[in-house]
Amino acid sequence: LKAAVSSDPLFVVETCELDRGGVSYTVDTLDHLLAAHPMEGKPGLVIGDDLASGFPFWRDPDGIVARADIILARRSGGMPDAFAYPCRFASNLLIPVSSTLVRQRVAVGGAWRHLVPDGVAAYIDTQGLYGLA
Template identity: 45%
Template sequence: MTLAVLGGSFNPVHNGHLSLARTVHSLLGYERVFLIPAASPPHKALSSGATPEQRLEMLRLAVAGEAWLEVDDCEIQRGGTSWTIETLRELTLRYSSSLEGKIGLVIGRDLASGFSQWREADLIPHFADIILAGRPGGDQNSAPEFPHRLLANDLVDASSSDIRSRIREKASWESLVPEAVYRYILDNALYQNS
């Protein structure tokens, strides 16, 4: 099995996340892609408005019907700060009998400049092939000094922070998330006061 992982707060998951996962699956040929929500991201504060369980449920709704796309809750189960190196170690051990090659670690190109500050950054390439994806508004021309592969992905103009802001301001946002996620957010009155 070839496996790629895409982490984040997914607060909420949106169409940009799903488009990126589909590109990793179709263009790079990874048999499975895991979306892994962080318990507590190390480099930014997690915005309020949804519990970890609600973020997980939105992810599960978003991936329904996609056999190759899965949600893994290892970081939420582990709790505390979500360190990428710990997740890579856990997944490598868990799938040691079936994993073909290294895990593909998908990160935004905008995060590449700070990669050396990540916990045990020098060990991450031992566990993962790093895949740099473009993000709207991000630096698309950086040349990181670590082994990586550039992904030619579509830049979907959607962000979780923008969606939360639109919900608070009662602006249009339904086209930015899957229908099931839209209904879930409405039904649970998420992000209205965050």
């Protein structure tokens, strides 16, 4: 992730979920972020449309909505008909690239560098990931 966003000053990688260890819940991560990075208003929490139907079963969905503005982004090609929580819909393009596709292309020597940020391509190269020799 650091390699993917390193060239954009608008992004910061927060490792609190890794540092905390164990099971991680979005509501706890939001509590940490809000305490560590005070801000005016609420942060936006982008959730893929593929996760929307399961959102009511997340730990404390009402608490999540109280702490963050939910933004639903297209991943699967179709937005849910109904979402029981206040949200906005992202107007993102649906790009058919997945980590699985990248790993498969690297493994078989196919074209893949155009699918990832330059920093990620460099990391895959230097670490010899996915069968890259």
